[in-house]
Each structure stands twice: as structure tokens, then as C-alpha cells.
Amino acid sequence: MELKIIDHATCTFCGCVCDDIQLHSDGQRIHKAEKACVLGKAWFLNHSAEKHYPDALIDGEPAKLADAISLAAELLHAADMPLVYGMSNTTCEAQKQCVAMADHLGGLLDSHTSL
Amino acid sequence: MYWGGNPAECHPRHFTKYALMPKSKFLPNGRKDRTVVLVDIRETKSVKAADLFLQVRPGKDFELLTILRALLKGHDVGDREIAQTGLDRAVLEDLLSRMKASKFGAIFFGMGLSMTRGKHMNSAALLTLAAELNSFTKFVAMPMRGHGNVTGADVIMRWQTGYPFGISFNRGYPRYNPGEFSTVDVLVRGDTDCAFIIGADPGATMPRPAIEHLARIPTIVLDPHVTHTSRIAKVHITTAPAGIAAPGTAYRMDEIPLPLSPAIDSPYPTDEQVIKQIRAHLEQKPNWLPDSQQTLASQV
Numbered sequence A: 001m002e003l004k005i006i007d008h009a010t011c012t013f014c015g016c017v018c019d020d021i022q023l024h025s026d027g028q029r030i031h032k033a034e035k036a037c038v039l040g041k042a043w044f045l046n047h048s049a050e051k052h053y054p055d056a057l058i059d060g061e062p063a064k065l066a067d068a069i070s071l072a073a074e075l076l077h078a079a080d081m082p083l084v085y086g087m088s089n090t091t092c093e094a095q096k097q098c099v100a101m102a103d104h105l106g107g108l109l110d111s112h113t114s115l
Numbered sequence B: 001m002y003w004g005g006n007p008a009e010c011h012p013r014h015f016t017k018y019a020l021m022p023k024s025k026f027l028p029n030g031r032k033d034r035t036v037v038l039v040d041i042r043e044t045k046s047v048k049a050a051d052l053f054l055q056v057r058p059g060k061d062f063e064l065l066t067i068l069r070a071l072l073k074g075h076d077v078g079d080r081e082i083a084q085t086g087l088d089r090a091v092l093e094d095l096l097s098r099m100k101a102s103k104f105g106a107i108f109f110g111m112g113l114s115m116t117r118g119k120h121m122n123s124a125a126l127l128t129l130a131a132e133l134n135s136f137t138k139f140v141a142m143p144m145r146g147h148g149n150v151t152g153a154d155v156i157m158r159w160q161t162g163y164p165f166g167i168s169f170n171r172g173y174p175r176y177n178p179g180e181f182s183t184v185d186v187l188v189r190g191d192t193d194c195a196f197i198i199g200a201d202p203g204a205t206m207p208r209p210a211i212e213h214l215a216r217i218p219t220i221v222l223d224p225h226v227t228h229t230s231r232i233a234k235v236h237i238t239t240a241p242a243g244i245a246a247p248g249t250a251y252r253m254d255e256i257p258l259p260l261s262p263a264i265d266s267p268y269p270t271d272e273q274v275i276k277q278i279r280a281h282l283e284q285k286p287n288w289l290p291d292s293q294q295t296l297a298s299q300v
């Protein structure tokens, strides 16, 4: 197993978004997060590449990803007033997709900021 | 100056990396060249880092801000009004003279200000105070943002729609009205009939009636974990955690975009990939607005 060292990695746990973290990872798990604070360390070390959860759940039962995606599209399309909400713990690229989707649906769009 | 926040515990590196310690051309001695004020309703761990601690009575932030603004303008303020805030005149006078004498002031405000009695009004009063201080010196104000990339959400929505949050597209163009289109209100009133939740867990944070409505309607959740919201949702899709296994960009709270460097390979798709696929499905279906040109989606 090869150990990768990533310099200047970015921590997104809190709004400080520190971008000077050094990560030691083997591709499966992060072993060390240098310079990160306690919260950041916990955030990096708590994730792994293992599959803890099924790809998707429908009504709480494990389901195929493709089925979940087409059901999601169907539900959103059938709704009169769909809501797209959240977008905190995700990337700007995904946020842009969210905006486009809410626009296409003629729905509501909101983030954590409004709370 | 920190108002209603506890950076020592919630933003641990804010002091050392950004606000208090860094040495710079104009502040060669770092912390020694700065004055740090903390305003909060109780003594938190952050107090140790501050030169001055003002313990304001709970729920009196708006009053305190208004009194500071009045004193700044040289208006008379009665002792009784000042006493209401739990502080005395000498402390406020001292604070104001320090603020006016500073070369560059920054006020960081947290949820202790923006989520307690007064809410938006508190933030507005604080921003006004910072603006008015600019007749004396340079002053800025900035909210202490919590979760990772909320700042990015603001920036992206502003860029794409012109508004930062609380948006409705139901007339085919973006409209902005927090209170009407903001999620808590929409859910409590039961206005929405399908919810798509991404990178958030309202099931753990929102008031009960809002959560009950989410459970009533079909809810779709995209998250790296099975969250409280996933448990009441119709559909949950597991995605790769941003910044750990998913690449992309995130905004720091001062609106500086930073690239993410994923360190592990996730077995799950990224949020972006999943939404793109959902959108591809949606494109196949008839549009709700017949022959409408998309306002924004065509640009994406």
C-alpha cells in the first residue's frame, strides 16, 4: 500500500477553510492531518474509503443508485413546489448544479444561511 | 472584535492563522499590535484570548449595539438604558475610544448574535455600527460561518441568480424574499411538496413542525452519511464527502475560493455527478413552463 502525502490540503470542517494541511493517506484512510486543529483532525481521520452505507436507500431499504436517481427525478418533476436546500457541506461545482436544477424545476432554492 | 461567537472552540485556528497572531508589514509584532475584544453573554474559552471582555445580558445585543451607535454619534444615553445591557458607561466609553483609535478594526459576529432575540435586526445593527465607524477609521464586519462551504453557497447563488439565499423560481425568474422563501418558513407553513436536501441535516437542526413536514412529503437526501434527515426521507443517495474524497472548490468565510485536494478514493459518486444525472433525467421530461427559455440553466 502506497502512502501518499498531500501538501496544502484544504479542511472544510469549519468556515476557516484552512488550506495548509498536510495529509498522509493510503488511498483508503487518512492517517495523519498535520497542522489541522482538533476539529479538523477528527473530520479527516473519521472518513475512510470503506462502504459503510448502501449506495442508496428508498423508503429506508437499500436500493440501486440508478433507481434512486430516476425516482428522485420523478418526484422532483411531479412536485408543484419543489425545494432545493442545504449546500453547506458540498463543493461549489455541486452548488452550481443545484441552482440550475432549482431553476429548471421552477422551485425554491435556499441554504443554511437563512436559518 | 468578536461578538456572540466562541472561536476558541468552534473555529480553533481563527485566532492563530488569521485574526490575532499573524505578523504582517503593518503589524510586525503580531498579537501585541492588536487589541482583542470579546462580546458574549457568558465566559467562554475564547475569553482567555481577549484583552477586553464585555458580558452583555442575554437578549440585549440589539440594545447594546444601538447604544454604541448613539454614543458614537455623541447623543445622550441614559444610565438606565446602559444598565439594561449589563454593562456600565465607563466600559462602553473605553471600548468606543479604542475602536475609534484603531487603525483597522474588524468585527466578527457569530450565531450568538444572529440566532438569538432580534436575529436579522441584530446583524443589521452590527453592520450599521461597523459602517458608521468608518467616519473615524477603517472598520469591517464579517459573519463567522459555520459549516464548511456555506459561504460558497452564498457566492454561487449570488453569481447565478443575483440573490444569496431564500430564492423562488416559481415565476420562471429568480425572486428573493427571506421569510417567505426561506426553508424553515416554507416547511413550517407546509408550502413545499417535495424537498431535495444536500450537504445539510435539517432533521437534526430544524424546529419540530418543519421536520414533520419533511417526513410527510417525499424528501430526497444526498449525503456522505445516513443522517437524521435520511431516516425520514423517501430517497437517500450516499455521495463522496467533499474535500476528503470529492474534488472541487470551497469558499473561505472571507470569500476566498480554495481548491480541495481529495485524499481518499470513495466508492460513492460525488454530489456533482449525482445531480448532473438527475438533471439529465429531468431534461427528458416535459418542462413545467411550455416553451420557456431557461433563465440560467442554459448557461451552465
Ligand code: SF4
Pocket (backbone or CB within 6 Å): A011, A012, A013, A014, A015, A016, A017, A018, A035, A036, A037, A038, A039, A040, A041, B011, B012, B013, B014
Ligand atoms: S483545521 Fe480547524 S480551523 Fe481550520 S478549517 Fe479545519 S476545523 Fe476549521
